[in-house]
């Protein structure tokens with residue numbers, strides 16, 4: 001490779017790495033925001049602080065419904081008796097992506 005191409009290569013690689021670091025940071029920020037919402041907006045009451053629910057409430061770590069963002073958002077917004085609707089909760093409705101990121105980050109890989 002001549003010098004000109006290796007300089008371009010280094011710039012491209014650098015931009016790629018900076019982008020990766022930035023999105024990892026965005027993920028961490030979103031996960032942390034989701035954790036706060038989960039704990040402050042009442043999800044723990046039924047699904048537990050470990051997200052594993054109980055006999056009456058679904059385990060969010062194993063539920064396939066938590067992996068599908070559209071389904072997840074619909075359930076949280078609409079509720080599903082006895083789970084309340086969170087449509088009127090501005091923090092939860094604005095933070096659905098973060099809640100989704102938090103719950104999915106806790107699943108066993």
Ligand code: HEC
Pocket residue numbers: 038041042043044045046047056057058060063064065066072075076080081082083084086092099
């Ligand atoms: C009053 C108890 C209660 C609270 C509070 C509650 N949930 Fe639920 N949640 C339930 C019940 C019960 C279901 C199952 C509903 C059904 O399918 O019949 C459920 C289902 C879900 C599901 C779908 C999983 C599945 O397998 O059915 C998700 C995702 C979910 N809840 C997330 C949340 C989040 C996020 C919060 C907080 C913003 C929350 N829930 C607050 C009781 C609750």
